[in-house]
Amino acid sequence: MLPVTERLGRVIAVYGRRYRVAVDGRELDCVTRGKKGGVACNDRVAVRETGTDSGVIERVLPRDNLLWRSDEHRAKLLAANVDQVLVVTAAIPTPRAQLLDRSLVAAEAAGIRALIIVNKSDLPETAAYIQRLNPYRELGYPLIPISARMDVSPLKPWLADRVSVLVGASGMGKSTLVNALVPQAQAATAETSEALDAGRHTTTHTQLYRLPGGGELIDSPGMQEFGLRHLRLDEIQAAFPEYRRLAGQCRFHDCRHLQEPGCAVRAAVESGEIMRERWWVYQDILRENAQIGH
Ligand SMILES: Nc1nc2c(ncn2[C@@H]2O[C@H](COP(=O)(O)OP(=O)(O)OP(=O)(O)O)[C@@H](O)[C@H]2O)c(=O)[nH]1
Ligand SMILES: [Mg+2]
Ligand SMILES: [Zn+2]
Known part of the structure; x- marks a missing residue:
């Protein structure tokens, strides 16, 4: 339930920390409460109007993705x-x-x-x-x-x-x-x-x-880098479709597909079955993620 002063809206543009939110066929210029960011374009949000055509984003509603x-x-x-x-x-x-x-x-x-x-x-x-x-x-x-x-x-x-x-x-x-x-x-x-x-x-x-x-x-603005620090090892592995059909074929069940003996991914790289350049990208992403430990 929304408090009576709040209304549902959708974020239709993001300018740094200012947001344009569509609410009931109107558009409000919004900021977030306090310093918290964490609002994305196309987020569904609860807003409180603070003046003519302006408002505050109180909450981001649960996202599909x-x-x-x-x-x-x-x-x-x-x-x-x-x-x-x-x-x-x-x-x-x-x-x-x-x-x-x-x-x-x-x-x-x-x-x-x-x-x-x-x-x-x-x-x-x-x-x-x-x-x-x-x-x-x-x-x-x-x-x-x-x-x-x-x-x-x-x-x-x-x-x-x-x-x-x-x-x-x-x-x-x-x-x-x-x-x-x-x-x-x-x-x-x-x-x-x-x-x-x-x-x-x-x-x-x-x-x-x-x-x-x-x-x-x-x-969206063009990017130079696409950092993926937020991903865990299992998420990174699952994000490579070419590894899926090799699932369960490595010698070690917790194989990281790097230098382990009996690695089915590595064998597929060597045989040309999967793209070597993508395997390099995979290794770089792993290396960047300190918690995965390289
Ligand atoms: N030859 C050719 N040039 C194109 C085509 N599409 C875009 N361009 C040109 O590429 C240049 C960059 O286009 P933009 O649309 O500004 O590129 P952008 O991806 O939005 O760039 P950012 O906003 O910086 O991320 C412009 O000079 C465009 O005219 C195309 O289909 N053919
Ligand atoms: Mg552009
Ligand atoms: Zn492996």
């Missing part, structure tokens, strides 16, 4: 209660090592399905990049080439009636994609060189947009 990243110092919440994560990548600018795999791991760990969007299919470099990414289809991730500039229609059927969140490095074209799908969005975009030279990302806030064909799309 939460996509987030974490480094040594803090957690960064990306979005809550989403149906799918769209990991946006492109051949140009050169993708940052591990960002795609780490985004997929975060989605798996949060129990959210992930799709890989290969943007900029109008560029000649993209064909070879798609070839490189083809093995991800076998892992169960739909691979959807599009051009946010020329043609986004292959993506539309995947979006209807779902809440999707875009993640990826700066310059991959997330906001360009939003503008192609949501005519009135007018999200800021920038030439990659401009954005990178200025040492900043073009999009600096997270925002939810309503899609004309039904469904919603969340744009």
